[in-house]
Amino acid sequence: MSNKIKPVFVQGNHACVLGALKAGCRFFAGYPITPSSEIAEILAIELPKIGGRFIQMEDEIAAMGAVIGASLTGMKALTATSGPGFSLKQENIGYAVMTEVPCVIVNVQRGGMSTGLPTQSAQGDVLQSRWGTHGDHEIIxxxxxxxxxxxxLTIRAFNLAEKYRTPVILLLDEIIGHMREVLVxxxxxxxxxxxxxxxxxxxDQYLPFKPDETDIPPMADFGSGYRYHVTGLCHDETGFPTNDPVKIDKMMQRLNRKISRYTDDIVEYQLDGNSDAxxxxxxxxxxxxxxRQALRIGDERxxxxxxxxxxxxxPFPETAFQAAAAGKKKIIVVEANAGQMKREIERLVNRDIQVQLIGSLNGEPIHPEKILLAAGEVG
Amino acid sequence: MFNYEKYLRVKKFPHIWCAGCGDGTILKSLLRAVDHLNLSKDEVVLVSGIGCSSRTPGYVDFNTLHTTHGRALAFATGVKHAKPDLHVIVVSGDGDATAIGGNHFIHAARRNIDITMILFNNFIYGMTGGQASPTTPLGAMASTAPYGSIEPNFNVSELAKSAGASFVARTTAFHTGQMENLFIKAISKKGFSLVEVIVQCPTAYGRRNKLRSPVDMLKWQKDHAVPVSAAAKMTPEQLEGKFTTGVLWDIDRPEYTDQYRRLIEKASGQC
Incomplete structure (x- = not known):
């Protein structure tokens, strides 16, 4: 009975840990980095209590590698990092996409580029989360x-990773990673x-990368008696490298299709306020x-x-967004970067609609008055 | 006659290695060692990075994992930590293990996690066409050291020993009997074990360094290898330009997954 569960007052990074454990995560490999280190620190305490495994690796790249190795044995595995570490993990994230190894990567975003603003917030990794690793790929x-x-969403990240055999990125930022709210x-x-x-x-009949009609091949645990080969090279259904353009095309198309065809299941969004506005x-x-605060104040004014x-x-909820944007005079994109999603939005909507950015690059939260000022300009 | 086919993915042959390459010799010794130890194929995980030696896992019928350049030990650490009952063996080259993967190499040794690493040391980046590696000898020629290498080389066995490995041994592709025995000892050892195998690359190293044929290179291995017992009686001058072979280091230290098992017992209140 959920009403017996006591509410807790926790920070976002702690909530992420609680969600991961609830989802069945039993392996964490990470490397210290602000503002995500609490995730590692709390899991270092909690995982061994339930027979799970924690390890602090020698660097960010190793942490990503260890997570993939653990997942291949059948464990639900997590790593957490922030901007600089996220950059370092990119090659191995691509490996997980290519080899279809489920895992979850948390990026508690901070100001960038480079060392940037370790203790302050930003949303500058939105496009890196989409395109950070080399090559054409889909990602959640x-x-x-x-x-x-x-x-x-941490629970959901694990579920989507397992369901679609793919790495899933949970994009937090320093503000929500470190702020506290009540959680039940x-x-x-x-x-x-x-x-x-x-x-x-x-x-002896197992073909590790041969899908059924779902496009998602069954995955055996290392050590379970299904001996198979895993490689980051382009491979065929047997898992072995191939240079055959027909087989490569088949694999690459499927890797992209296995996410894109399930967009309706994967996307979630929330629509609030006056839809006629x-x-x-x-x-x-x-x-x-x-x-949301601007919406509330706007109501009063x-x-x-x-x-x-x-x-x-x-994948971006394109269809739902286009429906919500239809007939609008103005779209205000609010994001703590220089307009990464604004470009995406411009691509999606009719050119008659004005798209304005209320951005931020200074590490501070975006003030609702800035949004209200931009909204008030529309008569 | 040893039945190699029991362990090979025969359909994957011919292999990609050049004529005269010693990587296949190392593979044979590894399979004989696994057979000697009577390990179940289901319980062996062979992990590699990128390079010629790293293509080994594709040819053997174990759980096999061909990862990213330099990162084999990082992936292997995840496998071993998650499922400590598995026998995790890493095959890697000198560039893969000690340049791009150098950090993982020293930390796997420091952590003393129960992984056996077989380091194919051919003094060169073979797959990419003969660039200098951290083990290219001073003065040797490589495509990126066209006037001879001016960088001192790593002694990888000493590096592993200093970093904390439990077991360190060195052999060559010429000394196949010794190689098999050292693999058996290394796999049996609890903790991080390294076997450095000096192996010929006639294509990328030999032809640039006056060792044109595989036979010349194997003779070089034979002539320059000094068993540790013999080396103990030799002066530094006599050992100049040579390398020692056999078991170089063998100690007992707490092993990482054992330590973590105890940590679980402590944290979960089982002890």
């Missing part, structure tokens, strides 16, 4: 904005926990909090707006 990226959302954890009975599909054929706000992560908040930012 989730963007919560509150502590309960971090908890729920879910009752175990109420939690959906998805496990990767494992093969049921005899081991001339102004639509688009915001995610901590910036969605600023936008008679400035009518609606808010589109993607909880899955990649």
């Amino acid at each position: 990226v989730l963007t919560p904005s509150t502590i309960p959302e971090i908890y729920r 954890e879910y009752d175990d009975a109420d939690v959906e926990r998805i496990e990767r599909v494992r093969p049921d054929c005899p081991p 001339p102004v639509l706000l688009m915001a995610y992560g901590s910036s969605a909090r600023s936008a 008679g400035i009518s707006m609606s808010l589109f908040q993607p909880l899955t930012i990649w």
Whole structure:
């Protein structure tokens, strides 16, 4: 019974840990980095208590590698980092995409480039989360904005990773990683926990990268009697490298299709405010909090707006956004960067609609008055 | 006659290695060692990075993992930590293990995690066409050291020993019997074990360094290898330009996954 669960007052990074453990995560490898280190520190305490495994690796790259290795044995595995570490992990994230190894990567964003602003917030990794690793690929990226959302979306990140055999990136930022709110954890009975599909054929008939009609091949645990080969090279259904253009094309198309065809299942968004208003706000992560506050103040001042908040930012909820944007005079994109999603929004909407950025590069939260000022310009 | 086919993915042959390459010799010794130890194929995980030696896992019928350049030990650490009952063996080259993967190499040794690493040391980047590596000898020629290397080389066995490995041994592709025995000892050893195998690369190293044929290179290995027992009686002058072979280091230290098992017992209140 969920009403028996005591509410806790926790920071976002802690909520992420609680969500991961609730989802069945039993392995963490990481490297110290602000502002994500609490995730490692709390898991160092909690994982061994339940027989799980924690390890602090020698660097960010190693942490990503260890997570993939652990997942290949069948464990649900997590790593957490911030901007500089996220850059370092990119090659191995691509390896996980290529080899279809489920895992979750948390990036608690801070100001960048380079060492940037370690203790202050930004949303400058939105496009890196989409395109950070080399090569053409699909990826799932989730963007919560509150502590309960971090908890729920961390569980969802593991479920999507297992369901689609893919790395999933949970994009937090320093503001929501370090702020505290009340969280009521879910009752175990109420939690959906998805496990990767494992093969049921005899081991000698197992083709590790041959999908059924779902496009997602069953995945065997290392050590379970299904001996197979895993490589980051382009491979065929047997898992071995190939240079055959027909086989390569088949694999590459499927890797992209296995995410894109399930967009409806993967995307989540929230639409609030007055849908008839001339102004639509688009915001995610901590910036969605600023936008929500602007919505409330706008209500009092008679400035009518609606808010589109993607909880899955990649793949972007394009269809839903286009529906929400139809007939608007102005779209205000609120994000703590120089307009990374603004370009995406411009691509999606009619050119008659004005798209304005309320951005930030100085590490500070975006003030709602800036949003209201931009919204008030529309008559 | 040893039945190699029991362990090979025969359909994957012919292999990619050049004529005269010693990597296949090392593979044979590894399979004989695994057979000698009677390890279940289901419980062996062979992990590699990128390079010629790192293509080894593709040819053997174990759980095999061909990872990113230099990172084999990082992936292997994840496998071993998650499932300590598995026998985790890493094959790597000198560039893979000690240049791009150097950090993982010293830290796997420091952590003393129960992984056996077989380091194919051919003094060169073979797959990419003969660039200088951290083990290219001073003065040797490479495509990126066209006037001879001006960088001192790593002694990889000493590096592993200093970093904390439990077991360190060196042999060559010429000394196949010794190689098999050292692999058996290394795999049996609890903790991080390294076997450095000096191996010929006639294509990328030999032809640039007056060792044109594989036979010349194997003779070089034979003539320059000094067993540790013999080396103990030799002066530094007599050992100049040579290398020692056999078990170089063998100690007992707490092993990482054992330590973590104890940590779990402590944290979960089981002890």
